[in-house]
Amino acid sequence: MSYLLMQSITKTFPGVIANDEVDLSVERGSIHALLGENGAGKSTLMRILYGMYIPDHGRILLNEQEIRIPNPRAAIRLGIGMVHQEFQLVPSLTVAENIALGYEPRRNGLVDRKTQRLQIEEILARFGFSLPLDKPIAELPVGIQQQVEIIKLLFRKAELLILDEPTSVLTPQEVESLFKVLQTLREQGKTIIYITHKLREVKILCETATILRRGKVVGRVKVADASEKELANLMVGEQVIDQVFPRSQGVGQERLTLKEVSALDDRGVPALKNVSFSLRAGEIVGIAGVQGSGQSELVEAISGLRPVKGEIWLNGRRITRASPRRRREIGLAVIPEKRKEQGLNLSTHILENVVSTRYYKPPFSGWLTLFTRPAERFAARVIAEYNVAAPGVKSMVKNLSGGNQQKVIAGREMIDQPEVLIAAYPTRGLDVGAAQFVREAMVKRRDQGGAILLISADLDELFAVSDRLLILYEGRIVAEKRPDETAFEEVGLYMTGHLHAG
Amino acid sequence: MQAEPSQLEPSSPIPSAVEPKTLSLPPLVSSILRSLFTLLIALWMGALVMWVSGKDPLQAYQALLTTSLGSRTAVANSLLAATPILFTAMAAAVAFRAGIFNVGAEGSLYLGGFAAAWVGFTFTDLPAWLIIPLSFLAAGLVGGLWCYFPAVLRSRLQVDELVTTILLNYVAILFTEYLVNGPFLVPGVANAMSPQIAPAARLPRLLPPSQLNASFLLALAAALAMIYLMTRSKLGYEIRMVGDNPQFARWSGIQVAGVIEKVMVIGGILGGLAGAGQVMGVHYRFIAGFSSGLAFTGMTVALLVRNSPVGALLAALLFGMLRSGSATMEIMTDVPRDLIRVLEATIIFFAAIEFGSLVWRRRRER
Ligand SMILES: Nc1ncnc2c1ncn2[C@@H]1O[C@H](COP(=O)(O)OP(=O)(O)OP(=O)(O)O)[C@@H](O)[C@H]1O
Numbered sequence: 001m002s003y004l005l006m007q008s009i010t011k012t013f014p015g016v017i018a019n020d021e022v023d024l025s026v027e028r029g030s031i032h033a034l035l036g037e038n039g040a041g042k043s044t045l046m047r048i049l050y051g052m053y054i055p056d057h058g059r060i061l062l063n064e065q066e067i068r069i070p071n072p073r074a075a076i077r078l079g080i081g082m083v084h085q086e087f088q089l090v091p092s093l094t095v096a097e098n099i100a101l102g103y104e105p106r107r108n109g110l111v112d113r114k115t116q117r118l119q120i121e122e123i124l125a126r127f128g129f130s131l132p133l134d135k136p137i138a139e140l141p142v143g144i145q146q147q148v149e150i151i152k153l154l155f156r157k158a159e160l161l162i163l164d165e166p167t168s169v170l171t172p173q174e175v176e177s178l179f180k181v182l183q184t185l186r187e188q189g190k191t192i193i194y195i196t197h198k199l200r201e202v203k204i205l206c207e208t209a210t211i212l213r214r215g216k217v218v219g220r221v222k223v224a225d226a227s228e229k230e231l232a233n234l235m236v237g238e239q240v241i242d243q244v245f246p247r248s249q250g251v252g253q254e255r256l257t258l259k260e261v262s263a264l265d266d267r268g269v270p271a272l273k274n275v276s277f278s279l280r281a282g283e284i285v286g287i288a289g290v291q292g293s294g295q296s297e298l299v300e301a302i303s304g305l306r307p308v309k310g311e312i313w314l315n316g317r318r319i320t321r322a323s324p325r326r327r328r329e330i331g332l333a334v335i336p337e338k339r340k341e342q343g344l345n346l347s348t349h350i351l352e353n354v355v356s357t358r359y360y361k362p363p364f365s366g367w368l369t370l371f372t373r374p375a376e377r378f379a380a381r382v383i384a385e386y387n388v389a390a391p392g393v394k395s396m397v398k399n400l401s402g403g404n405q406q407k408v409i410a411g412r413e414m415i416d417q418p419e420v421l422i423a424a425y426p427t428r429g430l431d432v433g434a435a436q437f438v439r440e441a442m443v444k445r446r447d448q449g450g451a452i453l454l455i456s457a458d459l460d461e462l463f464a465v466s467d468r469l470l471i472l473y474e475g476r477i478v479a480e481k482r483p484d485e486t487a488f489e490e491v492g493l494y495m496t497g498h499l500h501a502g
Numbered sequence: 503m504q505a506e507p508s509q510l511e512p513s514s515p516i517p518s519a520v521e522p523k524t525l526s527l528p529p530l531v532s533s534i535l536r537s538l539f540t541l542l543i544a545l546w547m548g549a550l551v552m553w554v555s556g557k558d559p560l561q562a563y564q565a566l567l568t569t570s571l572g573s574r575t576a577v578a579n580s581l582l583a584a585t586p587i588l589f590t591a592m593a594a595a596v597a598f599r600a601g602i603f604n605v606g607a608e609g610s611l612y613l614g615g616f617a618a619a620w621v622g623f624t625f626t627d628l629p630a631w632l633i634i635p636l637s638f639l640a641a642g643l644v645g646g647l648w649c650y651f652p653a654v655l656r657s658r659l660q661v662d663e664l665v666t667t668i669l670l671n672y673v674a675i676l677f678t679e680y681l682v683n684g685p686f687l688v689p690g691v692a693n694a695m696s697p698q699i700a701p702a703a704r705l706p707r708l709l710p711p712s713q714l715n716a717s718f719l720l721a722l723a724a725a726l727a728m729i730y731l732m733t734r735s736k737l738g739y740e741i742r743m744v745g746d747n748p749q750f751a752r753w754s755g756i757q758v759a760g761v762i763e764k765v766m767v768i769g770g771i772l773g774g775l776a777g778a779g780q781v782m783g784v785h786y787r788f789i790a791g792f793s794s795g796l797a798f799t800g801m802t803v804a805l806l807v808r809n810s811p812v813g814a815l816l817a818a819l820l821f822g823m824l825r826s827g828s829a830t831m832e833i834m835t836d837v838p839r840d841l842i843r844v845l846e847a848t849i850i851f852f853a854a855i856e857f858g859s860l861v862w863r864r865r866r867e868r
């Protein structure tokens with residue numbers, strides 16, 4: 001018998017069957033991959049297991065005992081823990097405080113800090129972690145925050161850990177250390193359910209996989225017996241997933257030029273230092289770098305959300321001090337880095353989210369009034385062309401699956417063929433098919449003369465679509481390479497500061 | 503009790519993905535239900551207070567109803583009391599929706615009221631069709647301008663608008679008091695009042711003997727305009743986007759600073775018009791301290807209906823009813839008119855629990 005059995009789980013939302021008679025079985029001490037395209041129902045299934053949703057029907061057995069999981073607290077009591085895509089950490093508290101939060105050991109009603117400390121250190125030692133326990137979360141990189149989330153689960157004595165797209169926010173280096181952590185956990189007998197869109201990770205990490213499509217199980221495989229291609233086909237059907245794209249056919253005039261641009265980050269520390277480059281019509285320039293090398297500040301500087309020293313030119317006009325609106329008017333489009341904070345208004349529906357960059361001009365509005373018809377038509381077009389799985393244009397964005405939220409943003413920014421596109425992590429959270437679609441759209445736009453700046457943490461993606469790569473290290477561009485003339489290793493060395501241009 | 507840690511502090515303005523498993527109703531219905539529920543609790547609290555102090559709540563509420571709706575004049579008096587609240591409630595609802603706490607409408611009400619009075623007692627030769635629009639224009643202008651200063655401080659320098667507008671209110675109240683005690687003192691009149699406005703500047707009565715006057719129509723028109731603004735206009739869309747997620751608005755190219763300024767100035771204009779309406783329709787002169795917190799009543803109304811503009815219109819009328827009814831009720835049943843304060847306080851209390859915490863979180867984040 002399996003350690004975890006979920007049997008004929010069904011969960012419907014208004015207009016959507018998110019899970020349709022889903023069966024899942026997972027062995028103790030294994031890492032099980034849960035795969036499927038955007039909106040297939042993976043997160044929903046795991047939220048059911050974590051007690052966040054109650055299934056319409058179905059049974060859950062843990063250790064051959066039927067269990068009921070009415071809320072996350074019950075799940076935790078049963079030894080089930082989940083790391084969400086958005087970390088649930090308190091930025092101002094220290095690592096140790098976050099780990100114990102809500103489950104502090106108590107003595108005479110007071111938090112027993114000494115015992116708490118000992119317990120945490122014991123866990124760290126057992127699993128071979130080292131974490132700066134007294135630092136506030138806010139000061140730590142994302143990869144470490146994620147480890148804190150995992151330790152938090154172990155502190156709560158989780159035996160079954162659920163990770164929903166854990167690597168989508170990590171740099172390649174951080175992914176490596178996450179893998180080591182997960183492998184240690186498995187050796188210690190923990191069971192892990194791992195949601196991802198990256199098949200390479202599945203091959204490295206997982207023993208078995210369950211594949212969902214439109215809420216139904218369409219396959220259960222031993223990973224060793226299936227190739228990446230077979231897995232991909234199970235996920236998205238017989239689509240051609242081609243990672244090789246043609247390179248640029250020749251570049252035109254300069255579209256975006258940065259001259260000696262410097263900027264401070266939020267804490268007032270220099271984050272961009274004399275960055276100069278230009279982006280020409282008909283090319284995709286990739287920005288590579290470890291997280292926090294200045295990518296966010298670069299995107300904000302170009303978008304007009306961060307003041308800079310130096311000069312920025314767009315389509316032959318100096319825009320160094322122009323407003324974001326003005327920049328968009330002369331041809332800029334931006335896919336921001338943070339989907340939920342910057343890219344979307346989660347409190348409203350798709351329609352109001354996709355018109356946010358164009359509502360003020362015809363045909364969307366007159367001088368005072370906003371017209372609904374054109375907006376509806378436009379939203380319907382985004383949904384259709386970008387394959388957004390949603391019941392309608394008035395669906396609330398917060399109810400969409402992560403990947404479908406990303407498609408809404410990509411659609412809004414790309415559908416009208418912008419001359420210059422700044423795309424920050426545009427395929428984050430997208431399934432293989434959708435990621436392919438977005439990459440193709442970028443390449444197509446380039447071939448029509450668009451200029452694209454692609455910021456990505458995924459070297460595969462950068463190498464696949466970029467015509468040139470700029471490598472950002474500590475706020476400086478330290479190298480420029482053609483992807484065909486370099487290799488991952490070399491770029492990696494530049495990214496980590498081990499190589500300097502010259 | 504230990505809090506569920508995952509709900510303690512969402513890392514974004516968005517609550518965590520954990521959804522309460524409540525019966526899901528369409529948002530409009532559930533919001534109406536919740537407003538009614540708050541109202542019921544308030545009435546019940548009022549009843550409790552009366553019962554504790556040995557009064558008969560049923561009798562009192564009955565009296566309240568008949569004195570506010572029992573006759574043509576009663577209805578007219580309710581609408582009269584609702585008039586300034588309509589203005590201030592709309593001002594508050596629009597501002598809250600953008601995530602702005604603009605208390606400055608109170609100051610605008612005083613200054614706008616004085617401006618209207620000044621036009622009225624200065625240009626006494628003008629005909630009604632000229633002096634009335636002119637007075638309102640002056641009031642709106644002065645009121646709007648008054649809120650423009652804190653608006654700019656807020657949008658350009660991030661100075662908290664709640665603090666500045668509260669402070670500026672005192673300035674406005676004391677300044678107008680000074681004006682009618684100093685430069686515009688009427689010799690022979692005992693206390694702080696301006697001269698009377700010209701008869702041509704008096705607003706026509708709608709249903710005499712009630713003092714209900716044409717400013718009610720203006721208030722209604724303003725309310726309808728605000729409903730249109732919030733639901734159909736470009737600015738309304740911007741206000742909603744800024745209120746929901748200012749970062750998203752900024753990234754989309756919406757001029758957040760401009761939207762905030764517009765919202766606050768609109769609040770000021772509405773406040774000014776409210777003041778003018780009272781001066782030209784009721785008092786026929788400026789009287790120092792005449793408002794006694796009409797802008798705050800407006801905020802209560804906006805809180806009660808969670809900033810729904812249509813709701814604000816209805817709730818403002820209801821509040822007018824309570825206000826006018828309670829005055830007469832006091833005479834008829836010896837229940838003091840302060841009962842209405844109990845009701846209002848209860849509403850604020852409950853609205854603040856859920857709405858306040860939400861807004862507070864957002865304020866800390868920006
Ligand atoms: N709270 C909700 N209300 C309404 N519909 C929902 C809700 N949560 C999920 N859905 C819908 O259920 C379906 C499955 O969503 P789910 O988040 O499980 O997908 P997913 O497999 O995790 O996709 P992704 O890879 O994009 O994260 C989607 O169509 C989504 O729109």
Ligand SMILES: [Mg+2]
Binds near residue numbers: 042
């Ligand atoms: Mg998901």
